[in-house]
Amino acid sequence: MKEYFRYFCYDARIIFSRHHSTHYFFNHHCFAKDVKCDICGSEAVTYIRYNGMHLCSEHFMKFVEKRVKKEIRRQANFNPGDVIGVAVSGGKDSMVTLHLLHSILGERRDIDIQCITIDEGIDGYRPESIELVKKFCSDRGIKYNQASFSERFDITMDEAAPLSGDNSPCTYCGVFRRNAMNDLARKIGATYLATGLNLDDTAQSIMMNFTRGDIDRLARLGPHKKIQPGLIPRIQPLRMIPEKESLLYAIVSGIPYHNGICPYSDEALRNQFRHVIDELETRSPGTRHSIISSYDQMLPMLTANSKPADLHKCGCGEPTLGKECKACELRNILGLKKII
Ligand code: SF4
Ligand SMILES: [Zn+2]
Numbered sequence: 001m002k003e004y005f006r007y008f009c010y011d012a013r014i015i016f017s018r019h020h021s022t023h024y025f026f027n028h029h030c031f032a033k034d035v036k037c038d039i040c041g042s043e044a045v046t047y048i049r050y051n052g053m054h055l056c057s058e059h060f061m062k063f064v065e066k067r068v069k070k071e072i073r074r075q076a077n078f079n080p081g082d083v084i085g086v087a088v089s090g091g092k093d094s095m096v097t098l099h100l101l102h103s104i105l106g107e108r109r110d111i112d113i114q115c116i117t118i119d120e121g122i123d124g125y126r127p128e129s130i131e132l133v134k135k136f137c138s139d140r141g142i143k144y145n146q147a148s149f150s151e152r153f154d155i156t157m158d159e160a161a162p163l164s165g166d167n168s169p170c171t172y173c174g175v176f177r178r179n180a181m182n183d184l185a186r187k188i189g190a191t192y193l194a195t196g197l198n199l200d201d202t203a204q205s206i207m208m209n210f211t212r213g214d215i216d217r218l219a220r221l222g223p224h225k226k227i228q229p230g231l232i233p234r235i236q237p238l239r240m241i242p243e244k245e246s247l248l249y250a251i252v253s254g255i256p257y258h259n260g261i262c263p264y265s266d267e268a269l270r271n272q273f274r275h276v277i278d279e280l281e282t283r284s285p286g287t288r289h290s291i292i293s294s295y296d297q298m299l300p301m302l303t304a305n306s307k308p309a310d311l312h313k314c315g316c317g318e319p320t321l322g323k324e325c326k327a328c329e330l331r332n333i334l335g336l337k338k339i340i
């Protein structure tokens, strides 16, 4: 399989389904040979179109690591005693995030890096990735923590999916997962929660909220500088790393990842934005970076008028603006008992 990635060209067609599943369609460029690294002259594994460089595996890895370190410094100000919970599903982005945070900060004995995994209860999909994550953590001495929908919400996704009606099962899954993740992060004393969102995910989310006119949500996308009581601030170490680079990083550095397809995956809207942004990126390399840079410049204006949210505790323990948090609202719709 590695042979296919000898030269990982940006023209390779990659289609992603929601979270963790990746399918590859290669064209002839993927098999280009005798292309040399512009830094050391070794065999190149990729061409970075937006900065015009061919890079070998070693220099490609350094190129990724340098930007991740810069992004971590920009987003977080770690103090002795900090606990970083890393949300890990087993997909390439979350595995690369855990690997990089552990290798960049693992030497610091005053910072604790722990893995947080949520079992949604999806047969034939989640158990395999959970085993992969557990083994990765045990091989590297990283503490593994897990919560499940069945324990926290009394329902699995396999049970909720047929009841989701007009809503996509992903709506339930996303809300439940955020709730369970924040709860577990709080229980392990996490001061930061790191997620595997990459450059493509971020550019798509900005454009989706922008075109929907959802300015509140746009302002809340994170990474979070302001700390809201009860909510663990998120950091996104891969925020400036394109999806294909995250994948190539996993491959060249031998990081295992789960590549299954969730049976409930519904990416219709996000895929539309993916196609539009990919098309723009092909015509004008650097488009995704420009979207994020524009967003970052607009963020102070977007948040200037928003008052700090007046959050209180929902019955389930999560902070909420309304009477009940979103997860408890959805549980009511499904006719489930309250979380005590
Ligand atoms: S149900 Fe949707 S959100 Fe949940 S794991 Fe599957 S694809 Fe992801
Ligand atoms: Zn090189």
Ligand SMILES: [Zn+2]
Residues within 6 Å of the ligand: 314, 315, 316, 317, 318, 324, 325, 326, 327, 328, 329
């Ligand atoms: Zn609740």
